Amino acid sequence: MAVKLRKKSVPAPKKVGGPEPKKAGGPKPKKVGILTLAKDETTKPFKAFHKGMKDNGYQPNDYETVFSPAVDDGDLERAATEMLKKNVDVVLADGNKALQIVNYKDPNMKIVQAVGGEEPADQPNLAGFHLDVRQMCRDQIDDLLATTPRPSIITVLVNNALNPILLATVFPYAAWRGALAIPLVASTEADLNATKFDAVVGSFMIVPNGMFFNHAKEIADLMDGKDVPKIYPEREYYDEHGNKHRAGVRGHKIVEAFYSSAEDVVSFLATGARKRRAKEADKIRIPI
Numbered sequence: 001m002a003v004k005l006r007k008k009s010v011p012a013p014k015k016v017g018g019p020e021p022k023k024a025g026g027p028k029p030k031k032v033g034i035l036t037l038a039k040d041e042t043t044k045p046f047k048a049f050h051k052g053m054k055d056n057g058y059q060p061n062d063y064e065t066v067f068s069p070a071v072d073d074g075d076l077e078r079a080a081t082e083m084l085k086k087n088v089d090v091v092l093a094d095g096n097k098a099l100q101i102v103n104y105k106d107p108n109m110k111i112v113q114a115v116g117g118e119e120p121a122d123q124p125n126l127a128g129f130h131l132d133v134r135q136m137c138r139d140q141i142d143d144l145l146a147t148t149p150r151p152s153i154i155t156v157l158v159n160n161a162l163n164p165i166l167l168a169t170v171f172p173y174a175a176w177r178g179a180l181a182i183p184l185v186a187s188t189e190a191d192l193n194a195t196k197f198d199a200v201v202g203s204f205m206i207v208p209n210g211m212f213f214n215h216a217k218e219i220a221d222l223m224d225g226k227d228v229p230k231i232y233p234e235r236e237y238y239d240e241h242g243n244k245h246r247a248g249v250r251g252h253k254i255v256e257a258f259y260s261s262a263e264d265v266v267s268f269l270a271t272g273a274r275k276r277r278a279k280e281a282d283k284i285r286i287p288i
Contacts, residue, residue, distance in 0.1 A: 030063040030269045033088035035080055035098040037210025041067045045114070048255035049092065052262025063269065072188055072211055073159060076101050084109070090268045092261060094210055099126070110268040114261040115208070115254065117165045127264040127274035131257035133208050134169045136233045140205040141174050141181075147229040153202025154181045155228075157219070159209045161185050166207055189215065197222045204230040213254065 068083035070076045080101045091109055093099040096116040102109055113120050113128035120126035144154055154174055158166050161183055174181035184199055186192050192215050204223060206212055212219060213234065223230050235253045267274055
């Protein structure tokens with residue numbers, strides 16, 4: 001009588017490390033457009049944003065970013081047009097103007113504003129506003145006027161002579177505090193040179209802008225030789241260059257705003273709706 005031998009089953013090899021590969025035909029990663037004045041995605045604010053995405057349950061393989069940098073404010077419209085051609089699901093805008101341009105081009109696009117001089121309009125597709133540029137400017141003025149001797153003139157580095165924060169916040173608040181604010185306009189990278197900074201008198205502050213943030217080191221270096229009280233709007237200027245570059249201790253951190261923005265982006269991606277009204281957004285404090 002013939003006996004059939006049963007083949008011994010061999011267990012499948014165990015997989016070592018890494019996430020399960022996405023099956024063919026499965027859901028595609030969500031696309032997050034980033035409209036910014038930053039030069040590349042390796043800067044601290046965007047590292048903080050990606051950390052925030054991970055802490056809110058989105059791993060790197062769950063989404064992809066369409067990074068769309070603009071050279072300056074005048075280049076934002078071109079950058080926005082190129083980004084929207086990529087069919088993004090949500091946009092992270094690093095300022096009011098970036099948000100307004102995207103909202104005008106696509107009124108239904110979900111947009112999260114990380115930093116700005118005013119809150120996004122109360123529309124269901126807009127969220128964010130984690131760092132208020134107006135308050136950052138008022139804080140700088142307060143700190144400068146607390147120095148001894150008290151300056152009567154404040155030189156204000158700004159990207160545009162008609163910047164709404166300069167006109168609506170800096171000028172009137174400085175005047176109310178008994179000081180004269182004088183704008184020092186640098187609208188392009190080429191304007192950030194030693195000759196331009198020779199015009200600094202009295203004391204020095206900055207109306208926050210992505211281009212200035214990109215050149216924090218150059219600006220701080222140019223101001224090193226100026227014997228005037230000086231203060232910078234974001235803590236990163238201090239962290240990178242030491243306390244000699246700051247008149248006061250304010251601690252606004254751009255990285256925190258971008259980290260907090262990730263929660264709003266995830267809410268849009270996961271539910272299609274913002275988690276809460278823009279003006280109710282709370283600030284998340286983390287050590288980055």
